[in-house]
Amino acid sequence: MLYSSLFLALLSASLSAAAPSTHDHAHSLRAHATRDGGHSLQLQVKPQDDMNDPDDLTVAATIINNGSKAVKILNDPNSVLSTWKTHTFDFVAIPSVGPDGLKSKASSLPASVDAIRVKYNPTVAASLEDSDVYTVLQPGESKTIVHDLSGMYNFHTVGSYGVRLTAAAEYLRVVEDDGSISMVPAALSAGSETATLALLSIPSTATLTSRKGLVNAGKPGLDVFVDPLAAHLGSRMVRRVEDPKFKNCTAEQQSAINEAIPFANQYIENANQYLNGTLGERYTTWFGAQMENRTEIVKGHYANLTGMPDKFQFDCSCNQPDTYAYVYPNKFPTVYFCGAFWRAPANGTDSKAGTIVHEGTHFTNIGSTDDYAYGQSGAKDLAKSDPDQGVMNADSHEYFSENNPQLD
Numbered sequence: 322m323l324y325s326s327l328f329l330a331l332l333s334a335s336l337s338a339a340a341p342s343t344h345d346h347a348h349s350l351r352a353h354a355t356r357d358g359g360h361s362l363q364l365q366v367k368p369q370d371d372m373n374d375p376d377d378l379t380v381a382a383t384i385i386n387n388g389s390k391a392v393k394i395l396n397d398p399n400s401v402l403s404t405w406k407t408h409t410f411d412f413v414a415i416p417s418v419g420p421d422g423l424k425s426k427a428s429s430l431p432a433s434v435d436a437i438r439v440k441y442n443p444t445v446a447a448s449l450e451d452s453d454v455y456t457v458l459q460p461g462e463s464k465t466i467v468h469d470l471s472g473m474y475n476f477h478t479v480g481s482y483g484v485r486l487t488a489a490a491e492y493l494r495v496v497e498d499d500g501s502i503s504m505v506p507a508a509l510s511a512g513s514e515t516a517t518l519a520l521l522s523i524p525s526t527a528t529l530t531s532r533k534g535l536v537n538a539g540k541p542g543l544d545v546f547v548d549p550l551a552a553h554l555g556s557r558m559v560r561r562v563e564d565p566k567f568k569n570c571t572a573e574q575q576s577a578i579n580e581a582i583p584f585a586n587q588y589i590e591n592a593n594q595y596l597n598g599t600l601g602e603r604y605t606t607w608f609g610a611q612m613e614n615r616t617e618i619v620k621g622h623y624a625n626l627t628g629m630p631d632k633f634q635f636d637c638s639c640n641q642p643d644t645y646a647y648v649y650p651n652k653f654p655t656v657y658f659c660g661a662f663w664r665a666p667a668n669g670t671d672s673k674a675g676t677i678v679h680e681g682t683h684f685t686n687i688g689s690t691d692d693y694a695y696g697q698s699g700a701k702d703l704a705k706s707d708p709d710q711g712v713m714n715a716d717s718h719e720y721f722s723e724n725n726p727q728l729d
């Protein structure tokens with residue numbers, strides 16, 4: 322049973338390597354993941370040797386199938402398999418060791434991150450026949466994905482940094498033969514914790530903070546819209562009368578958005594009313610046990626959302642079939658819609674209106690929510706395992722407002 326003991330060795334290496342970045346939610350994922358024994362995936366992360374400019378920062382991630390059968394892995398936008406500029410990597414300062422063997426008291430602040438937030442649904446993605454939405458690796462096969470991280474990270478000091486995956490990115494979503502989805506932990510290279518960190522050094526001459534900021538979402542050409550007419554005539558000549566509310570949207574897309582906005586406003590109004598009354602199963606299902614600090618956070622989010630769908634601007638240039646929408650949290654009020662959005666119903670579960678609520682909560686002036694869990698079952702599990710993250714999870718807000726099935 323060489324194979325199974327190797328798997329266990331890799332699994333335990335992954336568990337110990339992951340320990341410093343763990344969070345309660347990661348623990349619950351881990352407990353879930355250990356039920357699925359048949360896969361053995363390994364990850365290697367390699368940054369460019371020196372980082373002189375955060376506007377020119379890349380990391381290569383290699384995923385290796387060490388198992389004995391082929392794996393079909395979803396290209397989750399928060400995983401290394403996707404180049405979306407989501408929060409997939411962390412850069413942590415490594416204290417330098419002096420000649421006396423003592424570690425310097427260098428700042429241990431991790432680099433701060435500015436990332437996009439994407440609405441994605443693994444179940445919807447797994448149902449698509451499109452080969453863009455997953456990666457298939459045969460036994461022994463590997464794939465390297467180069468991540469352009471320009472504009473995403475701001476460093477506080479020069480020195481050595483370790484690059485590591487976020488707790489969520491240590492897991493990959495594998496589509497099993499029966500169509501179910503397993504969260505499979507990817508083993509990092511075995512060894513001590515520092516040995517598993519890919520090192521990046523930042524020389525004293527380096528620029529520490531990005532000058533450009535986050536200017537693209539990580540999909541080539543995604544944010545770049547070239548108007549062929551404007552290119553021909555020069556922008557001064559072109560004064561197209563266009564609704565500033567929409568960018569790159571067809572008339573059909575505009576009417577679909579206009580149909581969803583009143584539902585989104587109703588969802589928000591209804592959520593506000595509910596939250597000012599007696600909280601019951603509807604609250605606890607999506608946000609977990611009631612604690613005053615947490616209920617206040619949720620109330621604040623919906624209060625901030627009031628009237629916002631009418632202020633949002635919408636960009637329809639994204640075609641990614643497995644993704645609903647994304648935002649730059651600091652760039653209110655633009656919401657970007659992608660392929661899955663157009664197939665969604667106007668209201669109801671995972672609807673257009675619900676997606677507008679979801680994306681709205683990500684904006685830093687509204688809720689600064691993250692995407693800790695996707696899908697109804699993911700959001701319900703999160704409410705039970707980590708309600709502190711539940712009240713900061715965008716999909717939890719969406720399902721609470723869609724209220725389908727209806728709860729009181």
Ligand SMILES: [Zn+2]
Nearest residue numbers: 439440692715
């Ligand atoms: Zn999201």
